Amino acid sequence: MRELLSELRDWHAAGTPFALATVVAVRGSAPRGPGSAMAVTAAGAVAGSVSGGCVESDVYETATEALGTGRTQLRTYGISDDEAFGVGLTCGGTIEVLVQPCVTAEDRALLRELADTVTSGEPVALATVVSPAASAGRHRMVLAGRVSGSLGDEGLDAAVTDDARGLLAQGATAGIRYGPHGERRMEEVTVFVQTFAPAPRMLVFGAIDHAAATARIGAFLGYRVTVCDARPAFATRERFPTADEVVCAWPHTYLETTPVDARTVVCVLTHDPRFDVPLLAAALRTPAAYIGVMGSRRTHADRTARLREAGVDEAALDRLASPVGLDLGARTPEETAVSIAAEIIQHRWGGTGRPLGELTGTIHHAPEPWSRPA
Structure with a gap:
């Protein structure tokens, strides 16, 4: 929504x-x-x-x-x-x-408040009663420090508020069943909790032509994109108009001081050991969801040897997606960016990366529709 x-x-x-x-x-x-x-x-x-x-x-x-x-x-x-x-x-x-x-003015005002909150970047959850029919459509908006609206029962409000904040921490959306007063072991009331967390981050290191194309497709996919390079002549707003931020700094220094969470994707396109080794060592200490690294197989072999010398273990090295991207036969920066985006999507949703026409079974990979937070 x-x-x-x-x-x-x-x-x-x-x-x-x-x-x-x-x-x-x-x-x-x-x-x-x-x-x-x-x-x-x-x-x-x-x-x-x-x-x-x-x-x-x-x-x-x-x-x-x-x-x-x-x-x-x-x-x-x-x-x-x-x-x-x-x-x-x-x-x-x-x-x-x-x-x-x-x-009603109340309905529209709540959605207006939701829109304003999402625009501000503050995490928010919207809880809506799905059933029974008598109370369907009632809303409660839940933020870290405040709530707005009611689902019609004080106990239900309290239980849903607690669960909504848990879902916000996970960045997850779920349908949850309760008793009429928020009881945990009953399934008379179904509440749909949709979370609106800030956009996930894409950190692109190396201000080259491939980075410009990757920044464009990252923005298209809904990421908040940052391009970082230590060279002032390359890290300019004019070269990366679609990026949310363009930072001129040593990549590893910037990475060590910027927020990285389990939804963040990191694309290292520098293929220069001076930047790559300290940057990747720092990246592998973060919970980033994806760390893709550009370079030939020979470059990657040299890079991993240097990282081992720097004390990075094999389990951490296994997190690196390198050479970056899926095998699409890409040649141009734009095609390479599509290849990188395809690998990020595959990593997120667990796809095979093979043509759908060669496969059988379910096309869309999805979690169970109704779940209860642990």
């Missing part, structure tokens, strides 16, 4: 009623994951998508109906065939979509 928030804020400012449809559960293969959203105004304007086109027409009609009745609905879409659903998915999975009218 993150991509919709700016438009929803504009609709709120104009006093425009709208209905919001959100994917709250996915089972099996589905085009889009939990949290995907589509909004429809009374005038028929549409923003966003819940399935990439499979069920949008029916969701549109349901949203229009919700605007007229003021009632929240939970719709289930499965396989599209004559024996199952008249409207459904072609990929074999099942999704549940919560369609809720946002017609």
